[in-house]
Amino acid sequence: MNEHVQYLNDIGEPFAAGLLEYPEGPLPMTYCRAYRRYYETCPIVYRAGAPLFPAGITTHPYTAVTADGTETKTYVYPHYAHQYWINWPCLEQKDARAAAIMREYATRFRYAGEWNHSMLNYKRILAEGIDRYEQRLLAKQESDFRTALLDLIEGLRTYHRRALEALPAMGAPEELIDALKHVPFSPAKTAYEAVVALNFCLSLDGWDNVGRLDSILSPYYKGEDMRPWLRCMMLSMQENDRWSITLGPDYSEVTRQALEASVGLARPLTQLRVTDGMPEELWELAAKRILEGGGQPAFYNEKAIQSRLKGRIPHLTEEDALEFSGGGCTETAFAGYTYSGGTDDNINVLEIFEKYMHEQLPHAKTFEEFYENFVTLLHAEQDIQMATINAYWNRRAETCFAPIRTLFVEDCIDRGIGWFQGGARYTFSIHSDSGMPNTVDSLLAIRHLVYEEKRYTPEAFLALLTAEDPAFYAELKTCPAYGAGDARADALVKDLTTRFYEHYRTGKLDLGLGFFPTAHQFTRHVREGAKVGPTPDGRHAGMPEADSLAAVNGKAVKGPTVMLSGAACYEQKDIYGMAVTNLSITRKYSPQVIRALVEGYFALGGTQLQITAVDRNTLLEAREDPDSHRDLIVRVGGYSDYFRNLTDQLKDAVIARTLFE
Amino acid sequence: MNTQVPPITGHVLNIQHFCVDDGPGIRTTVFLKGCPLRCVWCHNPESHEAAAEILYRAERCRACGRCAALCERGAHTLTADGGHSYDRTKCIRCGSCVKGCRVEALEQAGERQTVEEVLAEILTDRVFYATSGGGVTVSGGEPTAQAAFTEALLTACRHEGLHTCLESCGWCSAEIMRRLIPCTDLFLLDFKISDDIRHRHYTGVSNRPILENLALLKEHHARVILRCPLIPDVNTDTAHYDGIASVVNKHENIEQIDLEPYHPMGIGKSAALGKEAAYTHTEFLDPAVAERAKEYLERRVSVPVRISGKQ
Numbered sequence: 001m002n003e004h005v006q007y008l009n010d011i012g013e014p015f016a017a018g019l020l021e022y023p024e025g026p027l028p029m030t031y032c033r034a035y036r037r038y039y040e041t042c043p044i045v046y047r048a049g050a051p052l053f054p055a056g057i058t059t060h061p062y063t064a065v066t067a068d069g070t071e072t073k074t075y076v077y078p079h080y081a082h083q084y085w086i087n088w089p090c091l092e093q094k095d096a097r098a099a100a101i102m103r104e105y106a107t108r109f110r111y112a113g114e115w116n117h118s119m120l121n122y123k124r125i126l127a128e129g130i131d132r133y134e135q136r137l138l139a140k141q142e143s144d145f146r147t148a149l150l151d152l153i154e155g156l157r158t159y160h161r162r163a164l165e166a167l168p169a170m171g172a173p174e175e176l177i178d179a180l181k182h183v184p185f186s187p188a189k190t191a192y193e194a195v196v197a198l199n200f201c202l203s204l205d206g207w208d209n210v211g212r213l214d215s216i217l218s219p220y221y222k223g224e225d226m227r228p229w230l231r232c233m234m235l236s237m238q239e240n241d242r243w244s245i246t247l248g249p250d251y252s253e254v255t256r257q258a259l260e261a262s263v264g265l266a267r268p269l270t271q272l273r274v275t276d277g278m279p280e281e282l283w284e285l286a287a288k289r290i291l292e293g294g295g296q297p298a299f300y301n302e303k304a305i306q307s308r309l310k311g312r313i314p315h316l317t318e319e320d321a322l323e324f325s326g327g328g329c330t331e332t333a334f335a336g337y338t339y340s341g342g343t344d345d346n347i348n349v350l351e352i353f354e355k356y357m358h359e360q361l362p363h364a365k366t367f368e369e370f371y372e373n374f375v376t377l378l379h380a381e382q383d384i385q386m387a388t389i390n391a392y393w394n395r396r397a398e399t400c401f402a403p404i405r406t407l408f409v410e411d412c413i414d415r416g417i418g419w420f421q422g423g424a425r426y427t428f429s430i431h432s433d434s435g436m437p438n439t440v441d442s443l444l445a446i447r448h449l450v451y452e453e454k455r456y457t458p459e460a461f462l463a464l465l466t467a468e469d470p471a472f473y474a475e476l477k478t479c480p481a482y483g484a485g486d487a488r489a490d491a492l493v494k495d496l497t498t499r500f501y502e503h504y505r506t507g508k509l510d511l512g513l514g515f516f517p518t519a520h521q522f523t524r525h526v527r528e529g530a531k532v533g534p535t536p537d538g539r540h541a542g543m544p545e546a547d548s549l550a551a552v553n554g555k556a557v558k559g560p561t562v563m564l565s566g567a568a569c570y571e572q573k574d575i576y577g578m579a580v581t582n583l584s585i586t587r588k589y590s591p592q593v594i595r596a597l598v599e600g601y602f603a604l605g606g607t608q609l610q611i612t613a614v615d616r617n618t619l620l621e622a623r624e625d626p627d628s629h630r631d632l633i634v635r636v637g638g639y640s641d642y643f644r645n646l647t648d649q650l651k652d653a654v655i656a657r658t659l660f661e
Numbered sequence: 662m663n664t665q666v667p668p669i670t671g672h673v674l675n676i677q678h679f680c681v682d683d684g685p686g687i688r689t690t691v692f693l694k695g696c697p698l699r700c701v702w703c704h705n706p707e708s709h710e711a712a713a714e715i716l717y718r719a720e721r722c723r724a725c726g727r728c729a730a731l732c733e734r735g736a737h738t739l740t741a742d743g744g745h746s747y748d749r750t751k752c753i754r755c756g757s758c759v760k761g762c763r764v765e766a767l768e769q770a771g772e773r774q775t776v777e778e779v780l781a782e783i784l785t786d787r788v789f790y791a792t793s794g795g796g797v798t799v800s801g802g803e804p805t806a807q808a809a810f811t812e813a814l815l816t817a818c819r820h821e822g823l824h825t826c827l828e829s830c831g832w833c834s835a836e837i838m839r840r841l842i843p844c845t846d847l848f849l850l851d852f853k854i855s856d857d858i859r860h861r862h863y864t865g866v867s868n869r870p871i872l873e874n875l876a877l878l879k880e881h882h883a884r885v886i887l888r889c890p891l892i893p894d895v896n897t898d899t900a901h902y903d904g905i906a907s908v909v910n911k912h913e914n915i916e917q918i919d920l921e922p923y924h925p926m927g928i929g930k931s932a933a934l935g936k937e938a939a940y941t942h943t944e945f946l947d948p949a950v951a952e953r954a955k956e957y958l959e960r961r962v963s964v965p966v967r968i969s970g971k972q
Contacts, residue, residue, distance in 0.1 A: 455763075471723045474764035485678075485785065559679035561687060561789045589681060596687055596793030603788045 004101050011095050012064040012072035014041040016102060019076070019084065023105060028148030028418060031083060031401040036155030038078055041065070044163050048171030051192075052199040052232045053163055053180060059206060059240045061087060076102065080206025080242070081115045081342065083402050109399065115343050117243065117328035118419070119211035120408035121336030125201050126194050126216065129186040130156065136413055145416050152403045156204070160185065194220040195229040202233065204404050207242035209327040210268065211335025214247050214254040221254050230261035238267040246325035246335070248273035249302050251282055259285050262296065270297035271326040273305075274598065287591030290611050298610040300326065301602040304572075308607075312576050313426065313513060320425065330520050330578040330608065331430045337410050339424040340516065340577075343432055344389050348528045349500075350435025350545055352381050353442060354535055361458040367451040371443060375496070379503050386507035386515055389429050393511050397421045427512030430577040434521055434528040436500070436570075437482055437546035440493050441537030441555065445479040449536075461536075468534050468541065476538040483551025483566030485558045490569040501574035518577025519549040519570075523646075548582035548610075560585065560597060568604035579607045584614060619643070619655045668775040671810030674708050674802060676782050679789075682919075682969050684826035684847055684886075686795025689783045691814065694771040696803040698830050699865040700853065701940040702892045702923060706931050707770035708802035713754050714770045716933040717747050722766035728758035749935045768933075776813045784821065796824030798849070805833035808840065815844035828888070831871035838874045839881075848878060848885045849919070854896050855904020863895055872908070879912045886917045888969075893923055893942055897950055899957065906961035918966045920954055922946035 008017035018037030022029045041064055045054040060077040075094060079085035092099045125133075134153050137146050160180070167177055176196065182189065183197035194217055202210060210216070217226065237243070245268045247255045259282070262270055272286055286297055305324060309332070310316055320334050327333040333340050356374055364370035397420050405419040406412045417423030449455045455475075456464070464472035480489045504515040529544040537552055539545075546552045549570045556563035560583055572579040583597070594611060601609050622643050643651065672694035680690040695711030696703075707714055724745040728737040736752040739745060759769045783797050790796050797818045804811040804827060815825045827841060828849040852871070854860040860868040878885055889905055891897050909915050923946040931938040951968045958966045 471725065471764060474721070474723070478763065478765055485782070559677075561679045561786045565785055565788075593681055593687060593793060596789055596795075599792040600687075600789040603792065 008076075008098060008101065010067045011098055012066040012070075012074055013076050013091075013095075013098055014038060014064055015074065015078060015084065016076035016086075016098065019109065020101070020105065023108065026144040026148070027399075027401045028145050028403070028406070029151070032148035032152040032155075032403045034084065035078060035403045036151050036158075039155035039159035040162075042159065044166040044170070046163075046167060046170045046172060049173065050232055051173070051176060051229050052196055052236075053167060053172065053176060054200070054203045055232055055236055057239050058203050058236075060085070061090065078206070080208045081117065083400055084109065115328070116339070117208055117331055117333065117342045118205060118339065118402075118405050118409060119209045119325055119327055119333055119335040120201060120205050120405065121410055122198055122201060122211060122216045123336060124410075125184060125408060126188045126197050126220075129184060129188075129197075131185045132187075133407060133413070140413070140416065143416060145418070148401075149403070149407050149413070152407060157185070160200075188220060191217065191220040191222060191224045191226060192229065195226060195233065199229075199233045199236070201408070203236065205408070207237045207240045209243045209325065209333075209335075210245045211325045211327075211333075212247070212323060213245040213258050214252055215250055215322075217254050218250065218252045221252070223253075225257070226254065227257050227261040230258055234262050234265055234268055238265050242267060243328050244269040244271055244326055244330075246271045246273065246300075247297070248278065248300075249275045249322075251277075251279055255282060256285060259289065259297065263289065263292070264294070266294065269326075269329065271300055271330070272297040273300045273302045273324070274602065275302045283595050284591050287594040290594050291588055291591070291613050293613050295610050295612040298326070298330070298608060299598045299602075301607045304602065304605060304607050305332075308573055309576060312516070316426070326578060326608075329522050330580055331518060332516065332577055334426050336408075337425040339405070339409065339419050339422070339427045339512070341389075341393075341429040341431065343522065343524075344393075344429045345385055345431045346524055346528065347381060347385050347431070347433045348435055348531065348545075349378065349433050350438045350442070350535060351528065351532050352378060353435070353439045354532050357442070357446070357536075358462060361446065361450070361462060364458075367447045370446070370451075374443075375499055378500060382500070382503050383507070385431065386504070386509075389431060389515070390507075390509055393429065393509065397511060422511035427509075428514055428516045428576075429509055429512065430516050430518050432518050432520060432522075432524070432577070433500070434524055435532070435545040436497065436519065437493075437549065437552045438535055438537045438539055440482045440489075440496060441479075441552050442535050443492060443496070444481060444489050445476055445536035445538075448479045449475070465534050465536060473538055473540075476536055479536075479538075481537075481552065481555040482569075483556045483563045485562040485566070490566050493566070494569045494571055498571040498574075501571060504574065516576035517574065518579070519572075519575050520578055520580035521545070521547050548580045550581050550583065561600065564597065564601040564606065564609075565604060568601065568606050572605065572607050575607070581606060581609050583609060583611045585611060588613070616655070619651075623651050623655060668777065669810055669813045670773045670775050671779070671807045671814070672711055672713070672771050673774045673779060674705075674771050676779065678786055680798065683798040683800065683828060684796065684849060685824070686793035687786070687789045688795045688798050688826070689786050690798040690800050690828075691779055691783070692800050693802045693804050693807050693811065695806045696801055696830070697806060697832055697866060698803065700890075701863050702890070702895065702942075704924065704930075705802070706934055706936060706938075710771075711806065713756060713772065714934060715749075715752060715754055715756070715759065716768040716770055716930070717935070718766050718768070718933050719745075721764050723764055725763070727761035727763070728767060731757045731761040733757070747935075770934075776810065776817050779814055780817050780821070783818065783823070787821075787823075790823060794824070796826065796846070798826040798828055800828035800849075801830075803830050803832070805829050805837050805841065808833070808837040812840050812844060815841065819844050831874045832866055833870070833874065835873065835877055838877055842878070842881050842883050846884065848883055849888050850875065850878070850885050851888050851890070852905060852908060853890055855901045855908075859896075863892075875908065875912055875915075879914045882914055885912065885915045886919055887915050888919045888921055890921045891923060891946055891951055891954055892940075893944075893946055893950075897946075897954065902954055902957050903961070906958060909962045909964060915964060917964050918958060918962065919969050920951055920958075920966065921969045922948070922951045 004020050005017045015034050015038045018034030021033045045056045045058045047055045061073050063071050064074045075087040075091040137149050140146050179193045179196040183193045184200050188194040188197045323334040325335045400420050402419040409424050411425050412423035415423050450461050480486045482489050482493045504517050507515040525545040525547045530542050533541045550567045551563050567581050674692040674694045677690045680688045683690045696709050722745050726739050734751045736748050756769045759767045818825050824846050826847045827845045830851045857868050925943045955966045
């Protein structure tokens, strides 16, 4: 054991110590050993009486025991997306030497790129058990890859044993201890064992995403009330700030129980795949949940999504296509078979437009010239974006290894290739854009005021805009806008978005199938908007951009049906990542109206819709007095959270969002 | 010689999408200009006159002077202190000023539109009518006051396979009502005040023709929802509720009662039209009054009683 490893262990940083056991690789050994050391020492997190283990916050910082028996906080630890995380300020404060050691290796272990999400192949884990994974590995030829994953399984086995030893004294029911004696190392035999195994393995992946919860559990279901178990798992997902479950299109009693179990929770995000045959009972339950507030579930247009994905991925089988799930906030994945990046990168269309407008508007003779040159510039920016992503994907493959995901996502073991290295059956980059609706409305205002009505010279237009002149802004708000029933405006949306998203087909991703754009904002529209000055859509400097692909906030003056018809003109056929559409309603419409809006939008070709029911007064009250509205959940741009948790600026953005009286 | 018949046009006040209180499902409601009644509580005073009217909202005006430059009659002028003055006595409602206004301080209520134009806008929501069992509702003002246009529009909607509702005060000739029956799937007929003297006092007309038209609709087995506004100090008394019950019990074609609680949203519009509001209640009707009316009626009729805006 080298000196650094000893030192890091002594001060209670076992994961960091593990990373340095094989600091020069091979890569799988470096990471798998670190994970093993983590599982050998990590705390056993459990709430007395809970039906599942773990239950509670397993993500970090956590407490470790040092060599002399004292407890200490640990600041280098596994991370679900990055594979490890170093809390530098805390580590620095805790132990300067440890920080210096880790900094020395920082280049070696630097995580390249942004977030990513996954869904393990829970169906296979439940059906075969982890022991079978070990056998699969042993059947393969000796290699660093095989050795590393076997090392990881050893760590998991130790963790499992430690839990079994600790749980009786922690108030665990016998039923749970009995189940854990079988799962997840042996196949699950009952519905309860299936949920225990699912919960255990989900926690190994940082509680990231379940995938198709109803489809995973249905084979084990024999009339049990699974809701308390599901609730326990969902609560842990929420406590750990993790993501989603997907339901349908094989609707069953488990679908219903899952919808009921998640009532009142901000997480997991619930994604409901909608077919023509979705039972009336589920529609009613889903609409009822929407009307209770919280924006759950989000609706997914099964038919449209399937046909588009099959068109984009020629070798996508029927069976795998059925595993479609929205991971993270909404990012497309085939559960158990995918590495799809996450928010690999964002292109701020409005920021590009703003710069272009100031430089080129005075020189463009016609609107057509102004518009065409902008599209050309946009394509050049997209080329840079794709090249950047490709470069850091390659860099990440050289510096990072995902132990849990490599073990449990197909076909990494069969191919002997890591998850980050392109071993998954389907590998593609999901990335996003922001500010597109604002850009479209800005183009419309320029066409109207400068080129058609000729009310202003380009110079005067830009001067008034830059000064944020109040009278000029009042005028901007009366210009044609997308999503307000103006056919010419909606035609411009169609043209720009078609050309923008189609261009992503031209990119080459060395490690995968290519670039899959997603129009989802998460909370990015606030951050990205802060970078952009005043824009002709009537947006003031620094204000948020549009929170989904639908009409800019406050512009959908003809109500939701017209707004959705406009959103259907936003070309979604090439948005494989997911085309998120937000709709806020401020009145308790009947479940039939909710259903009609979803079905109508999907009939027009929309792929995804999330409806948040809130009344404006409630939001205003909550803005003033957050603590008296602790239960208020809102959904923004593919993301949902408690209203009180939002920044003040995001709270204002939610309030200003199109609200239909 | 040009033998082409000019297209039928109507004075349209507004076309409103996503209406869920004007008949079944999701509907588009076409509000027409002109009404023979002058209900004191009316929240759409801009719908009273058949011709276009100009709304002026002083709080939005920036006194830029564009309207003054465009107005040939001198109705709009800039004042010495830099403000804006609008003299309605000189205004011929040509709408030139509205075209010049860039901040929506001036707005024209009412526009002549052809049946085709209105239909095109209605049809943009066709998919939502199909998914909700909705359709189109023609309202006002008073749509029977533009009978030819209303008939043509409803007939055109029917040809497109849309469900049609007519929302009317019922104050029109029997002949007009007869013409509208075949193109209307469901009538939303107002019944405001049972006592005729009070009806005349508060609406300006007798309720006798309304009752006669109700009888006519019954004779033709036309489906009717009776819409009853609840106006504080005007008709929230049990005598009127008894009157409603009596009408409903005499007409088996009335299948539902919609109670419509008063709201004060129209008060600001009167000011924008340069008119004085005749009824100045600024409070919404106490919800308990509507609930009591509902309960009272439910004990006396066998059809459902609904409070509008609640689902």
